[in-house]
Amino acid sequence: MRSPALFLLICAMTALAAPQSVPAQVQDPTTKQPPAEQQTTDDEVIKVNTDLFVFPIRVRDKRQAAGILTENDLSLKDDDHVTSGLTLYYGADRVSVVFALDQSGSLRDIVAQQREAALALAGRFGDKSQVAVMRFAERPSLVAPFASDPAATREAFSFPARGNQHTAIFDAALAAVNAFAGLPRVRSERRIVVLISDGLDNASRLNASAAIQAALQNHVSFYVVHLPLFEPRDGHLAVRSPSKGFRDLAEKTGGKYFLVGNGRASLAPQMNRANSANNDLTPIFQAIEEDLRSQYLLGWYAGDGSRDGREHSFTITLPKGVEYQIGGYKYARTQKFFHTANNK
Secondary structure, eight states, rough: OOOOTHHHHHHHOOEEOOTTTTTOBOOTTTTOOOOOOOOOOOSSBOOSSOOOEEEEEEEEEOTTTTTOGGGOOOEETTTTTEEEEEEEEEEEEEEEEEEEOBBBHHHHHHHTTHHHHHHHHHHTTTOEEEEEEESSSSEEEEOOOOOOHHHHHHHHHOOBTTTTTTOHHHHHHHHHHHHHTTTOOOOOOOOEEEEEEEEEOSOOOOOOOHHHHHHHHEEEEEEEEOOOOOEEEEEEEEEOOOTTTTTTHHHHTTOOOEEEEOOOHHHHHOOGGOOOOOGOOOOHHHHHHHHHHHEEEEEEEEEEGGGGEEEEEEEOOTTTEEEETTTOOOOOEEEEEEEEEEOO
């Protein structure tokens, strides 16, 4: 039986041949068209393209003398010569982050109070990191694009409540991925979306899969912060189940899902929900930072043997005592990858 590890990911990122001067491009499995051409600059930009694929990975190292892994620690089995070189980068030198903020219901006060903790996240990764802010209800709006005035970015976290409106979470998620389109491709940059929402989508035209596929194609990871609604169930309060695919945004793109608060706190009349310690997002932003710093970026260049239109597989193995995980798949010392590309 085919290992589930990475079949979905690789199918979603089928490579296209591209000119040498353009960053790696991937094919949209729905439209069969490449994404919009990516821009480049002279600052650490990926200039050479033989179809570079990059995935964030988490590593569990049980060795006594554990150190930082390098390309020399990777063992490749590639009988069909699908790859022409492996890359491995530790941590995150710089981060570009889109904060996607749900404007519905009582989330406004919570989001506004967490502004400084949220903006500090990107600041911890150096002065080349960037922040954009998107707000959404029925439609998404990029209220503070990348490279905007820092004051405007802070102000974007304060907004009037939008009561009695529908919410299109998955449309907003796709728009957040598209917000990175104008940025140059930088090899060591991590691109993440921090999506803060109650998880109830009732207006999206697209489903979660469309946003997930776009995120995979553009190397964007979602960190989903779920500020839940509660409902009575079997004599006690329970978290109201989010829309199907909400949690998958994180787990299938290499990010993480965080559930905030608890039912007991939400019942206490003396504790305003927005001021409750249970809604302090600082530990979550710290966990996101630690997760990014502990990850590696694993990449490979597609070789000539991959461009015959057939599906090929290869494996990448780490040393004994070391396992790695991609997306929501299981940790394993060896992961099997599947790759298909056409020579056009």
